[in-house]
Amino acid sequence: MGKLRIESLGKPKSEPLEKPRSEPSVKPRFAPSVKPKEPEVKEEPVLEIGEFVLPGEFVGTSEEFRAGEGTTLISGDIFSTLTGRVAVDRKSRAVSVQPVTSTPNMIKDGDIVYGRVSGVRESGAAVEIAAVEGRIERSIVNLSLGDIHVSNVRDSYVKRLANEFVVGDLVQAKVVDVGKMRLSTNGESLGVMKAYCSNCREELVQDGKKLKCPHCNKTETRKLSTEYGKGIY
Ligand SMILES: [Zn+2]
Numbered sequence: 605m606g607k608l609r610i611e612s613l614g615k616p617k618s619e620p621l622e623k624p625r626s627e628p629s630v631k632p633r634f635a636p637s638v639k640p641k642e643p644e645v646k647e648e649p650v651l652e653i654g655e656f657v658l659p660g661e662f663v664g665t666s667e668e669f670r671a672g673e674g675t676t677l678i679s680g681d682i683f684s685t686l687t688g689r690v691a692v693d694r695k696s697r698a699v700s701v702q703p704v705t706s707t708p709n710m711i712k713d714g715d716i717v718y719g720r721v722s723g724v725r726e727s728g729a730a731v732e733i734a735a736v737e738g739r740i741e742r743s744i745v746n747l748s749l750g751d752i753h754v755s756n757v758r759d760s761y762v763k764r765l766a767n768e769f770v771v772g773d774l775v776q777a778k779v780v781d782v783g784k785m786r787l788s789t790n791g792e793s794l795g796v797m798k799a800y801c802s803n804c805r806e807e808l809v810q811d812g813k814k815l816k817c818p819h820c821n822k823t824e825t826r827k828l829s830t831e832y833g834k835g836i837y
Pocket residue numbers: 801802803804805806817818819820821822
């Protein structure tokens with residue numbers, strides 16, 4: 605924080621005030637729909653738009669940031685409560701999540717969807733669907749619940765679904781029956797893309813065909829996507 609202050613003090617004056625200032629060169633990707641009418645913007649844009657997140661994802665700590673809109677503070681950690689992009693206000697040090705869009709989209713059979721595992725039973729895993737691939741941007745749907753039946757996990761027999769999915773995993777899945785919202789992860793690129801240690805919640809890293817916790821060394825298994833760890837945007 606002290607460092608930031610020194611930097612802004614030491615900054616040379618940007619432009620003479622008489623000169624009308626052009627639009628800021630770095631525009632936030634999702635600008636607010638109501639723009640202030642004042643043509644002259646004296647301050648530089650301070651919003652940094654970052655990663656695409658789903659509800660419940662870790663976005664920072666209270667030591668780094670203040671918890672802004674679309675986030676919640678739980679014992680020092682800040683989590684997103686929305687599907688959208690992380691925005692950091694460099695000035696107020698507030699971190700917020702800007703919803704990408706609230707327009708529901710029609711999902712159809714064959715679509716690839718992204719979501720979070722919200723429940724694992726013997727016969728299937730429940731997935732909160734958050735985004736659909738294939739449109740210009742990954743469009744965001746209203747949270748709807750999909751189901752990965754145990755027969756749709758992989759092309760081989762699944763003995764125990766808890767070895768394939770854990771609550772909190774981010775998955776990429778294909779819609780096989782939109783009526784019943786049945787999803788499938790049978791396919792190389794389909795399956796878990798991000799998972800957390802069930803012991804300490806650290807993000808697991810891929811180690812061959814398994815996942816390993818860099819913090820406590822626990823090894824876990826999942827139905828892994830070939831895109832594991834490569835991000836979801
Ligand atoms: Zn761990």
